Amino acid sequence: MYDFDFIRPASVEDAVAALATDPEAIAFSGGQTLMPAMKQRLASPSAVVSLTGIAALKGLRDEGGRLWIGAATTHAQVAREAADSYPALASLAGRIGDPSVRARGTIGGSLANNDPSACYPAAVLGSGATVVTDRREIAADDFFEGMFTTALEEGEIVTAVIFPRPARARYEKFRQPASRFPLTAAFVAQFDDGVRVAITGASEGGVFRWTEAERALTGNFAPESLDDIAPPDAEGMISDLHGSGAYRAHLVKVMTRRAVANA
């Protein structure tokens, strides 16, 4: 790692100000993805602005029936504290990485990075959650803009995520055992006005909604509803030594079916 300046502000305002004064500075929220990238010199910021000292960015609370989660809340805390209020989300958080990674990695960091195989983007898109930043609220459908790309502007910090709570939901992950990321995973959530299905780990475009499955499951929320639906086109799916695009496309349907069955 090249050296960098290190700033650990106590407020969101100070963090935003630090990022605004230095275009080469980077927001750092646990660093379980960013640190390995910096060690490989894939990222070499002039300054690291750590968000872990900002109390206002931590914790979970009920907000008019919706679940508010501070952006610097760790996966371990979500796994523990959302177990009653949003079990499918807690289950997802409890399967990210390993216990040590879950003790440092945060929901905001995961979303801002938008790894095409990360777990949290599936929950946020699949729940139709709202991403709150220091300057605005962004609907999940508008937040994810492709592999490692989001609607965040330069220097904009995710401060919270607000989840509506579905009647039923489930995350099913086909785990790549070495990286512990999903090879492909599906987040399925049933709301009063319809079903949302979000897929991660499959598309070169990052997390996406599988709308054909959503339509079928809105009609009848049962695994059989997927019987007559073809998996998404293998074209545009991630293809690497762990699995071909066609294999991942097949997994999309398998994991969606499992999620519905276990919701």
Next chain:
Amino acid sequence: MHKVSMTVNGRPVSGEVEGRTLLVDFLRVNLRLTGTHVGCDTSQCGACTVHMDDQPVKACSVLALDAEGADIATIEGMANADGSLSTIQQAFQDYHGLQCGFCTPGMVMAAAALLRETPRPTEAEVREYLDGNICRCTGYHNIVKAIMAASGQEVVPVAAE
């Protein structure tokens, strides 16, 4: 250089570090606490596992400055006050839960974190919790037995034996 202060094994410590200094390097180089090992330096292997505010973390993937004010526990703080081995450490010896010993500090710290969260884990829970700790010698069975024994539970032959 930046000044950093934290508590390590109950003792207040401070030092001068660079922005990029890893917690594990602060422990090993500045404090000479070399019991915490660096295996992979990529957060895969868990040899560098320490506790930070009672949670297990990979010290190779935490910046020293991000641990400002934190309460850190390392393998050096695991033994009993009289110097005898802790229950977990003794169980690793009794059940031959180590061979070369390189992963052992991380394994013991992971085991201690698990037993704090889940005092009587199932064998499956032990194996799942050790997901981020790699051992290339033992095949894990004896490590699992040691942790089961340390939790006060009966040690039964494991499935794959």
